Amino acid sequence: MDQLIQLYTTWAGQAPAHVEKLAGAGSNRQYYRLTGSDGKTVIGVLGTSKDEDHAFVYLDRHFTQRKLPVPRVLAVSSDEMCYLQTDLGSTSLFEAIRGGREAGGRYNLAEKELLKRTIRQLPNLQIRGAIGLDWNNCYPQPEFDEDNVLFDLNYFKYCFLKPTELEFHEVKLQASFRRFAKDLIAEPTESFMYRDFQARNIMLDAEGNPFFIDFQGGRKGPYYYDLASFLWQASAKYSFKLRRDLIAEYYHALSHYIEVPSVRHFASRLSLFVLFRTLQVLGAYGFRGYFEHKQHFIDSIPPAIQNLRDLLALREDVLPYPYLREVLTALVNLPQFAPKKDEMLPRKDGFKTTDSNIYPKNPQDGLPTFSKYDGKGPLVVRVYSFSYKKGIPEDPSGNGGGYVFDCRSTHNPGRYEPYKKLTGLDEPVIRFLEDDGEIVEFLQHVYALADHHVARYIQRGFTSLMFCFGCTGGQHRSVYSAQHLAEHIHEKFGIEVQIVHREQNIRQTLEAVTDK
Template identity: 70%
Template sequence: MHQLLELYKQWRGEEPAVTQQLPVAGSNRIYYRMTDGEGESVVGCIGTSRDENHAFIYLARHFSKRQLPVPQVLAVSEDELRYLQTDLGTVSLFDAIRGGREAGGRYTLKEQELLKATIRELPNVQFRGARELDFSNCYPQPEFNIEGVLFDLNYFKYCFLKATELDFHELKLEADFRLLAKDLTAERCDSFLYRDFQARNVMLTDGKPFFIDFQGGRRGPFYYDLASFLWQASARYPDKLRAELLDDYYEAAQQFIEMPKRDIFASRLQLFVFFRTLQVLGAYGFRGYFERKQHFIDSIPPAIQNLRELLQTADFQYPYLISLLRKLTELPRFQRIEVTAARSDGYKTTDNNPYKAHPKDGPATFSKYDGKGPLVVKVFSFSYRKGIPEDESGNGGGYVFDCRSTHNPGRYEPYKQLTGLDEPVIRFLEDDGEILTFLESVYKLADAHVERYIQRGFTSLMFSFGCTGGQHRSVYSAQHLAEHIHQKFGVEVRICHREQNISQTLEAKQ
């Protein structure tokens, strides 16, 4: 500690007024927030590995030159065991989305936007950050390779699998491990593999994501980081949100490289999700079972649930390994796992082309609205006291849903000045749950109607949600239906919260 204070004094010209040790996570490195008399702070690090520190210092300086969102290295000791970096604040992405995580995966719009901003920034680090990067500075190895994969798989075997006392055949398991390692390394990638890309390693400064703890990065496949982030065991991202985040990543990455076709992308990603799930179980076993760190012990049940779901949906060609993992997920200690993620299967989409008429429809009949397209959907929220919104299209209006049967946040003082777009109201409604049940039925009606209107080339469809004041329940419902329709069908959706005088247009996807 004395040497870190000396480094600060050399850099700043005086000792810090306040030095505070930061909470320790999975790393053996120790961090301190060091603040001067004027309230300006930096973060000091004391590491136990010179090579690990060197990797971080080199990568941080390289990324800073490329103007990537990372902390800047301010001062480094001669032996590189201590350094100072800019202080990115106290709020991590993990902290900012805590509400959605603790609500079992019901993330607010604000939380979803933070996740999307982060995932859109990732390709910038992976692809632009890899340009002119000397990977020989990476720690503990410069490249994702078969040896590294086998190390991680054996980490899972020795630190988790053996701790369960499940009987298995070592040689058969090793043979499948080698097949998996070969498949994972079949494609050479020149991108930067962050390796520990997770919400805890993203800091929010002025609402923008900054990346930390990338010292374990190396050259490798970009799929790995996606698997780490989107299938993080404790996050419980609903399938619908995960699909949206994948789409955002795919589009952002297209700016840097020619991405593989969607089906190939999905297939490769699934393989890395499988590998990453085994790897994190190994880490949880070591940090939890052996080091007795409660956070990692608590992370094991959702990780097992991730593995269980993956084995149910995927078709991996590693027969002995898969049979062994099925036995693992069926162990009594892992059977009573509470899965609280609301609507974890998201909104299912059809493989059929909605623009193609069904052969059983019979001979086509036409009205003056048929075949004109494209469809524009209008969604309103309103107060029944002020009447149902008028339809200006000439169609006479569409669905009108009465939200007044659901629990009303407006009855409680803390919510009276807020609307259904504000996070406290959203949390109230979703924790109560009545609005979610209500919307499940709405979505089914709306999906069938939108799909049929698209087939027939209709140009206008209207949905309206009313409640007592047109402020809370109707606003929440209208906003969520609009976003659901836009995400699922890609049509233009116009939102009008009439009593709030708020309008928004979600442009049609090309």
């Protein structure tokens, strides 16, 4: 600790006014927040391995030079056992999406957007970060290789598979492992493999932009590994649809940096790394749970087994290791791993990367037409929620017209006791509707229609447009839909949007953004 204080004093020209020890991470490194007399803070790190510290400092300086979103190393001790870096705050992605995780994987739209921002930045670090990087500075080895793979597979065998007392032919299994390892490293790669890419290692700034930390274990390796590691983290409980959407985001982002393989090839290669990562984490859970008796890791085993069960439902040519398949199938069917009746059944359609929510731009409809309402602007949009029992809202502009959407075809949370006193603005109702998915698909079509209509009204200088959403009571589905359309229009066009939840007696105005 004294060494860290001395380093800060030399760097800042004075001793810190306050030092706060931060909660530990997965390693033995110790983190401190040091505050100067001017109130500015930095993070101080005390390491336990010179080689590991050297790897972080080298990689960080390289990534900073490449203008990648990482903290900046400010000062390093002569023995490289402690260093100072910029303070990225206290909000990790792991904390920011806690609500969805604790809701069993029912992530709301804001949480999904954070995940998408993060996954879009990953290829930036992997591909641009690899340019000019001296891999010899990586720790504990410069490159992901066959020995690396076999070590982890044998870790799974001895720490997880054998403790289950499942009978298997060890020579045949080892032959499958060797073939699997060769396939994993078969493609040459020039990308940085983060190795520990997870939500805890991503910090968010005030605008929700991701910054990457704790990449000191990275090395040269295939980019599939980090994607598999992130999306198949058992405790995250990402739904199949959310994983598919995030894979599509990653695939499209990757295409900005390299010539991407075909979707079919990409999905096939990703499946191999998902299997490898799943066996790898099961080995860790077995050691920490069965041998060290840590309940957290024992609790993590069932969702990891479910991931493995889903993988085994893929076509045999995707995972072409007959004996390994045989052993793993027997493993997931052991009585202690039998799925509960309410658990999700395995998916059989693989890892698709098709994004079905892309709407092509509509061509202009020829020469403009004109009316007495043209050219007066600016446009104000009014969005209502209402109950059909009390009639459709009147248009206060006097122009008449606008859209009325019937939400009653979608699943109604008002039928269930926990939601009866809540509205579509409350988080439990939002999670119910987004998890069910019907209302989200319904709104995708509404957005496409509304976007074109609003753009045309702005072009023609119209002053008023009205959207109304009706449901049975004007409390859940219509409120959710009206609020989300209003926020969507305001975010996209920056115009004034007035929201009226009529039956809830709630009014809100989203002011026009002057710089749009």
